Amino acid sequence: MFGHLKAGEKAKIINISHVGHLVKRRLLDLGITEGTEVCVKCVMPFGGPIMIESCGQCVGIRRKEADCIEVERL
Amino acid sequence: MEVALIGNPNTGKTSLFNNLTGSYEYVGNWSGVTVEKKVGLFKNNIGKLIDLPGVYTLNPLSKDEGVVTSFFLNEKFDRLLNILDASQLERNLHLTLQLLEYGKPALIGLNMVDVAASRGINIDIDKFSHLVGVKVVPVVARSGKGCDQLVNVISDEKETLERKILVYYGKDVEDTILLTAGELEGKTNHSPRWLALQWFEGNKYVEEYLRTIINPQKMEALLNDVTEKVKVKEGGKSLPHFIYLKRKMVIENILTESVSKKKAGTPLTEKIDSLVTNRYLGMPIFLALMYVMFMLTFDWLGTPLADLLDKLLTGPVTNAIEKSLSVVGASPFIHDLIIQGLVAGVGGVLVFVPQIFILFFFISLLEDSGYMARVALVMDRIMESVGLNGKAFIPMMIGFGCNVPGIMAARTIETPRERLLTILLTPLMSCSARLPVYALFVGAFFQGQKALVVLSLYVLGIVVALILAKVFSSTILKSETSLFVIELPPYRLPQFQALRRSTWDKGKGFVRKAGTFIFAGSVFIWVLSYAGPGGLKVDMDHSFLAAIGGVLAPLLAPLGFGTWQAGASLLTGFLAKESIISTMNIIYFVPKGENLQGLLSNYYTPLAAYSFMVFILLYIPCLATTATIYKETSSKKWTAFSILYALAIAYLLAGIVYQGGKMFGLV
Ligand SMILES: Nc1nc2c(ncn2[C@@H]2O[C@H](COP(=O)(O)OP(=O)(O)OP(=O)(O)O)[C@@H](O)[C@H]2O)c(=O)[nH]1
Ligand SMILES: [Mg+2]
Numbered sequence: 001m002f003g004h005l006k007a008g009e010k011a012k013i014i015n016i017s018h019v020g021h022l023v024k025r026r027l028l029d030l031g032i033t034e035g036t037e038v039c040v041k042c043v044m045p046f047g048g049p050i051m052i053e054s055c056g057q058c059v060g061i062r063r064k065e066a067d068c069i070e071v072e073r074l
Numbered sequence: 075m076e077v078a079l080i081g082n083p084n085t086g087k088t089s090l091f092n093n094l095t096g097s098y099e100y101v102g103n104w105s106g107v108t109v110e111k112k113v114g115l116f117k118n119n120i121g122k123l124i125d126l127p128g129v130y131t132l133n134p135l136s137k138d139e140g141v142v143t144s145f146f147l148n149e150k151f152d153r154l155l156n157i158l159d160a161s162q163l164e165r166n167l168h169l170t171l172q173l174l175e176y177g178k179p180a181l182i183g184l185n186m187v188d189v190a191a192s193r194g195i196n197i198d199i200d201k202f203s204h205l206v207g208v209k210v211v212p213v214v215a216r217s218g219k220g221c222d223q224l225v226n227v228i229s230d231e232k233e234t235l236e237r238k239i240l241v242y243y244g245k246d247v248e249d250t251i252l253l254t255a256g257e258l259e260g261k262t263n264h265s266p267r268w269l270a271l272q273w274f275e276g277n278k279y280v281e282e283y284l285r286t287i288i289n290p291q292k293m294e295a296l297l298n299d300v301t302e303k304v305k306v307k308e309g310g311k312s313l314p315h316f317i318y319l320k321r322k323m324v325i326e327n328i329l330t331e332s333v334s335k336k337k338a339g340t341p342l343t344e345k346i347d348s349l350v351t352n353r354y355l356g357m358p359i360f361l362a363l364m365y366v367m368f369m370l371t372f373d374w375l376g377t378p379l380a381d382l383l384d385k386l387l388t389g390p391v392t393n394a395i396e397k398s399l400s401v402v403g404a405s406p407f408i409h410d411l412i413i414q415g416l417v418a419g420v421g422g423v424l425v426f427v428p429q430i431f432i433l434f435f436f437i438s439l440l441e442d443s444g445y446m447a448r449v450a451l452v453m454d455r456i457m458e459s460v461g462l463n464g465k466a467f468i469p470m471m472i473g474f475g476c477n478v479p480g481i482m483a484a485r486t487i488e489t490p491r492e493r494l495l496t497i498l499l500t501p502l503m504s505c506s507a508r509l510p511v512y513a514l515f516v517g518a519f520f521q522g523q524k525a526l527v528v529l530s531l532y533v534l535g536i537v538v539a540l541i542l543a544k545v546f547s548s549t550i551l552k553s554e555t556s557l558f559v560i561e562l563p564p565y566r567l568p569q570f571q572a573l574r575r576s577t578w579d580k581g582k583g584f585v586r587k588a589g590t591f592i593f594a595g596s597v598f599i600w601v602l603s604y605a606g607p608g609g610l611k612v613d614m615d616h617s618f619l620a621a622i623g624g625v626l627a628p629l630l631a632p633l634g635f636g637t638w639q640a641g642a643s644l645l646t647g648f649l650a651k652e653s654i655i656s657t658m659n660i661i662y663f664v665p666k667g668e669n670l671q672g673l674l675s676n677y678y679t680p681l682a683a684y685s686f687m688v689f690i691l692l693y694i695p696c697l698a699t700t701a702t703i704y705k706e707t708s709s710k711k712w713t714a715f716s717i718l719y720a721l722a723i724a725y726l727l728a729g730i731v732y733q734g735g736k737m738f739g740l741v
Pocket of ligand 2: 087100127
């Protein structure tokens with residue numbers, strides 16, 4: 001689960017199909033999909049969004065969506 | 075010749091547009107700065123350049139992206155100028171492939187080569203150009219490097235490279251494309267291949283378009299057939315995803331052959347980010363920055379400058395005007411009109427130019443540095459709890475400058491409900507035109523804590539907006555869907571030149587308004603205050619203006635400012651918020667040697683002054699803002715709602731401040 005990663009940890013996305021349709025589309029637009037390697041940059045407090053990086057591009061997404069993304073720690 | 079500029083968000087399209095046309099359109103370091111089509115003329119007159127909002131694909135999610143798709147479907151142009159961010163080629167090329175399928179002559183401007191180089195990315199331009207099949211010109215839009223060559227290539231009419239089909243989508247999809255093309259034969263000017271693929275990908279605009287020319291039942295049959303085939307053969311993949319993967323493969327091939335990468339050090343961006351989006355420091359840093367901004371605007375720097383300008387205007391300038399009036403032998407009527415009407419009205423507004431410019435300078439700094447998107451990220455948790463998302467904070471921040479571009483910026487919010495909510499609430503953000511009122515009143519009543527009092531008003535605006543968002547989203551605008559995915563651009567050191575231009579571009583609107591609208595308004599207001607039922611040159615308390623403002627006075631009495639003067643200023647404030655100040659300068663006409671601030675204490679108590687400022691902050695969107703709300707919502711109902719709820723909430727809060735304050739023994 002993405003949500004369990006701490007800042008600085010790297011992971012590879014293995015399943016993104018449980019995320020809502022719109023969010024999935026936007027992530028795909030940004031080049032984030034199954035097989036993408038991402039690094040968690042920071043985690044906002046009180047269940048706030050997390051900031052992830054992939055290919056030098058930083059993206060912010062909500063924690064509850066991140067929790068629906070299955071990842072494999074690298 | 076008409077050339078359309080198109081590319082991913084935040085790749086520097088507008089920077090290039092400004093460079094090539096010599097105009098100044100809105101540039102900022104976040105995704106979704108440009109939200110509508112802009113047209114300019116090339117400096118060397120070879121034709122028109124059209125700037126469009128940034129898009130990731132031609133299949134739109136939000137309104138600004140829809141602008142691009144409609145443009146492609148409904149408007150004529152000759153060439154495409156595709157801008158790519160050289161440091162993000164992989165993502166950018168998905169759009170390029172779709173553009174090439176569109177079939178118009180195209181050219182690639184490879185922007186941000188400086189950023190790519192600093193990240194150790196090396197692109198073999200010739201090879202890349204050969205693989206993609208169009209000419210590629212490297213540029214740095216920010217500094218203008220390479221722009222001349224780009225213009226040369228654009229003006230060169232003939233397209234030399236052979237156009238080839240880059241992506242083969244497999245037999246099933248290709249066959250359906252051919253079938254669709256057969257249906258479209260002779261019915262459209264667009265490339266059938268492009269139309270078919272966009273439709274397969276679920277592009278609603280294209281589907282709508284196709285429905286008007288081919289039989290919907292036939293369309294459905296075709297689409298179902300190919301979807302089913304792909305699903306069976308490709309392990310359950312959806313058709314749009316299958317198309318995406320095919321493109322991705324082609325892109326990966328292009329990149330492995332033409333791009334090489336060296337290791338580069340940690341970019342500065344990440345170091346800054348570890349501070350400003352820090353778990354605990356993020357919010358305090360944001361508030362501290364706001365505080366410094368207000369101290370500079372209202373205290374440290376802004377006030378001394380405004381005082382200086384005031385002395386200049388009321389002293390030497392007024393004297394000079396009076397002298398020349400007596401030289402030309404102006405009649406007393408003209409003399410009074412100019413001195414008591416124009417100089418007081420227009421001058422009273424111009425005095426605040428330094429403060430307005432300082433505020434705009436800070437807003438430009440926020441926009442250009444890349445901090446804006448970070449604020450959206452930091453704010454998302456709070457915004458989510460009231461039924462909005464962090465992105466809605468960007469229109470609100472822009473609204474601090476002027477509500478009109480703020481409301482326009484809401485176009486980038488994907489879900490219609492959140493967008494409407496943002497449009498309705500952005501007018502509560504205290505725009506720069508309200509600033510003179512605060513500056514005047516805090517100067518008169520709150521000498522010691524100027525910046526703090528003003529900050530309290532700005533924060534009040536935000537808090538009221540958040541509370542109302544919660545109320546609206548749990549009553550009239552209910553819905554579950556919310557979408558928050560935000561791109562965080564790398565920080566860019568703002569350039570002095572760019573800052574100066576963007577500050578001036580925002581500020582000149584204020585100066586221009588003072589010279590036109592406020593100028594005319596001052597004459598009008600003065601005449602109303604000069605004439606009355608009893609004839610001309612009446613005592614101001616018996617003028618038409620007093621009669622009009624007097625109607626409102628009893629209503630305003632519970633708020634602490636039940637005078638005809640307040641009523642009249644509030645009425646003119648609907649036209650433009652600056653007119654409040656110009657009207658006040660005319661009606662409290664200040665004798666020489668005194669200033670309005672000193673005079674105000676005869677009419678307001680400090681508590682009433684604060685209540686008045688609260689009322690001004692909230693009471694109504696100005697005329698231009700109302701027009702924009704109507705344009706963006708295209709609904710009379712919501713436009714009327716935005717005015718009415720604002721009036722109600724302003725009345726309520728100002729009442730609470732005044733009556734509550736009195737109860738606690740404040741005056
Ligand atoms: N380093 C560098 N920065 C650039 C370059 N071109 C543009 N920028 C910066 O990139 C940011 C985005 O520029 P814009 O011109 O607003 O981008 P846009 O493509 O119009 O963005 P949208 O309208 O949001 O789609 C600004 O901060 C520019 O100063 C470049 O070649 N190099
Ligand atoms: Mg732009």
